[in-house]
Amino acid sequence: MKRRIILLTVFIFSLTTAIHAQLAVKADTIYTMEGPKIVNGIILVDDNKIATVGPADEIDIPANYEVHEASVATPGLVDAHSVVGLAGIFNQEHDQDQLETSDAIQPELRAIDAYNAREELVKFVLDKGVTTTHTGHGPGALASGQTMIAKTPYNTVEEALVDSSTTVAFTLTSGVSQNFDKPGTRSKGMAMLRQKFIEAQEYIEEKESEDPPSRNLTMEALAKVLNGELTAMITAHRAQDIMTALRLKEEFGFNMILDGAAEAYLVLDEIKEADIPVFIHPTMVRTYGDTQNASFTTAAKLHDAGIPFAFQSGFESYVPKTRIVLYEAGVATAYGLPREAALNALTKSPSQILGIDKLVGSLQEGKDADIVLFDGDPLEYTTHIRSVIVDGKVVKK
Template identity: 50%
Template structure:
């Protein structure tokens, strides 16, 4: 039995060792390497450099491609909670009532076998920050994980990544329920944060008898106020972006702005506040509160040196998910330098999500998450030809 397990373990580890040769390796953290080699051992990058000076140990499987990049990161999605069938049984991205329920954890609803996750994986998306959609005022707590199909403990990077809030029109309740207006949204968030403050203060009383019973809802917001994780706030309109900044200033939590269809109207204040942005999908439909979105916003964020990342976002219909590779490509054709687009898809997304020590660039010691392309990653007619996550080949589909 023990021997059997040992053999099994050895074969699993062998499966996490390989080498990649590419005409160009985009490390993102440094200069691109022409004729580069990446050596992967036990799921981590063991060596990287020019082929001439980076020997490939004998016996390693070698993957070859034109271009290699770090695994791509989708910084905000609902995939895995929302499924491709779009039927009640595969739609776990929205719990309608109550408006505020940060105690919901995306981890408990994520389906790593979901075809949409496979779809993203075959397009080079190796890490995904996913959770509830923007129809809840405070909808729950997101999860950050690899897109590899595996038991969750193996792939989770952050079981509770961010608390998700929304000032989106979609978060308006109808039929006399709250919140029915933007002012009510802000009032309700404010009230919930104040209650969490008071709860946290009472929970730390010396006299145990005086402490309130544990409330996961209040605790989740107290954690945000204590700086344990950020509050992501979806805000598309200029005024909503400013409301999010106002709330952040009042309560001092770590804010991540999400959406930002009109953020080009507020670049200076966002930059001054030092708040990172998960920008709406470049090709999002310019309708409703996104009617004024611009294909050039990502480029403007970059020019202002605002930390930002791309997202697939939430789609209620078709396409059921977007692909951040495509969203970044269109941004790169509209004012965002291509190296900035790749950086936003990888290392900057990792920094924004607080996992830059593990993923986001091709450096020794980091997770071996690698995407192989047969040409310029952002060209429409280029294909993803291979995807590696944690040193495992998870896709050899040409797509």
């Protein structure tokens, strides 16, 4: 009798899993981001992966598949840089973990230790089509901490986790001096960072010696930047700060992502020559302070210059604490960015920059079944999201 119960339980679980995980999406237009859009297409999902994508006249939908229909289907959106999960919706001290102000240089801080998968802002961006978010310690410190990548529908960080340590977030803006006693000026800030990187170089050498030093979490984090295990994500908006970031990269030879870049249009040639990607500031960023000269046309200019870039929600100091990358991309298209380039900067481009393009970012056989279904053009403000699918499961209807 006990064996029958076990077998029945296994059968019911298997049947439920199969029913839940096998589905089809029919759409008038499918943007796979792996080639031309497909008109009148079908996506088949088996378990948590995409099984096949193509024109409807070439694909038969199995009889037991759950079918979802939409005007447009795209890959799940990837927010290139956010603080959701560390910054909370209430804008109160108890839900604001994105910036530790006890020291201006703390690369050892880990987002995974603060990320709240149940935070309402995470659910909010999921409902707006963001299925993967690169989040963590935000701008405002010379080195504020490490970032992580998470899927948005899950209730614990362990379930959500895609990558536990992705970048170390650095900031070269005037805002740093407002949060800390030191540095007071840009040159002091750079001197402090350079000194720490020099110490990290020495730490690496000493670790290989016969008398290695005691573990130092700050040095370990910076050593990982120097040896390429972690990328330096440097927030810089003014042209002078962008150039300073490029000099720092050149001096120490680390991998770098330029973040923010409000005045990128003034130094496009230099950014392109440095061969670095950009997490562009939100198109509708408030234009004051370091972002005073931000432009609606920056995304189009980066595209025209052939510089890889992706849209981010960024850091918001006001309630509700986050922007929505879909809206930021939609505005950018009104100022010269081609529509498919905008979709690319919401999906495939951020996945490539973050090194997770084998999992997400496009609709391709074998990739995670993260799909957003729209009732119209995704970049039109009158369009609604009908459904969101993550890892083959419908998480928003």
